[in-house]
Amino acid sequence: MVKTWTSGDGDDETCEKCGSIYSVIIHRLPARDSDSFTCEICGEILRKWNDTRVPSFTLKMAGEKLP
Template identity: 40%
Template sequence: MATWDETDQGEETCSNSGAVYSVTYKSLPLKDDDSFHCSCGELMRSWRETGMYMYSLVSEGE
């Protein structure tokens, strides 16, 4: 069974709410077409590539 790399991408802060998210990138065998929105609704990232971004809330914004 193949294993796919997972890479820590650091943290990203929402420009609208100030919420901070830890981001991890995981390689996939097929293209992923998706996006991530902050809990306030702000689009933080969209992608269409052979990988996906996983966001975990570190701290809530203002």
């Protein structure tokens, strides 16, 4: 499943599982990077990428941790 998003800065990502809000900044790398980001609160995979544009996540607001 490929999810597209607008490149650039100032995008927010909300974890659908626990409601945590992350500030997302897209970085451009000289080489392709394949990685993923998991929610720091609940462990849900928020985003996967295999691109030269990779997101950097900063937790803005922690959501409820589910059992």
